[in-house]
Amino acid sequence: MQIDKPHKRPKGESIVPMINVVFLLLIFFLMTSRLVEPAPFKVTPPTAASEKKPEAEPVIFLDKDGTLSFEGAEAEAAIANVKAISGTSAVIRLRADQRVPSSLAAKVLSDLAVAGLSNVELIVVPQ
Structure with missing residues (x-):
């Protein structure tokens, strides 16, 4: 008399393909991600009707209280750092808070021009 071997239970689904997909x-x-240096403070930019987007670097930040910042430096040191890094002919981007008074923004632009x-x-x- 011949005795049949007991049937082995089938193993569950392999999770190796799922792990491969997760790693991929x-x-x-x-x-594909882009690492961006965080802003030194929260700035809400104003809106504009134009759709032209500036493409230049570096970016100077101006908060609602008039604090100017560039790569950790503030006020006059920020302007000096921008000038040292980019020279005088480069395009500078100003990221100002929408609550900055226009007189203060004009003063900052004047300081940059000087x-x-x-x-x-x-x-x-x-918009």
Whole structure:
């Protein structure tokens, strides 16, 4: 008499393909993401009807209280750092809070012009 061998239970689904997909997605997002330096303070840019987007670097931040910042430096040191890094002919981007009084923004633009940085673009949000 011949006795049949007991049937082995089938193993569950392998999770190796799912792990492979997760790692591929992780690599994809790491390769396509862009690391951006965080802003030194929260700034809400004003809106504009124009759709032209500035493409230049560096970016100077101006908060609602009139604090000027660039790469950790504030006030006159920020302007000096921008001038040292980009020179006087580069386009400078100014990211100002929408609550900044126009007189204060004009003063900052004047200070930048006195320092030789007269090519300044204001970053705005399209309407």
